[in-house]
Amino acid sequence: MTKLVYSTDPDWQSKQGASSQTAHSGPYPDDGLVRIRRETKGRKGTGVVCVYGLPADRLKDTASLLKKQLGTGGAVKQAVLEIQGDRLEQVKDLLEKAGFKVKKVGG
Secondary structure (H helix, E strand, O other), rough: OOOOOOOOOOHHHHOOOHOOOOOOOOOOOOOEEEEEEEEEEOOOOHHHHEEOOOHHHHHHHHHHHHHOOOOOOOEEEOOEEEOOOOOHHHHHHHHHHHHEEEEOOOO
């Protein structure tokens, strides 16, 4: 496997970027399901609930709704909604009430 180190072509980044971009971000397929999971990696043991597969146009509205309803913090990072705390069941219930099909993934 070779990696491009230097190129004299001025458009080399746009050519590579167009082929590697996908319509969604995350490890899950874009099949209409919203997937939620609890993660602690890289957070010093503090758990967060990560929500994958939300439509891009409803991402910020859903984030603010969940944060207000749960009374907790959160953030949107690379099309993934992170809600602070171990509130997996509550997040699932609120997303289902908002009209999403929700699936819990992970252990």
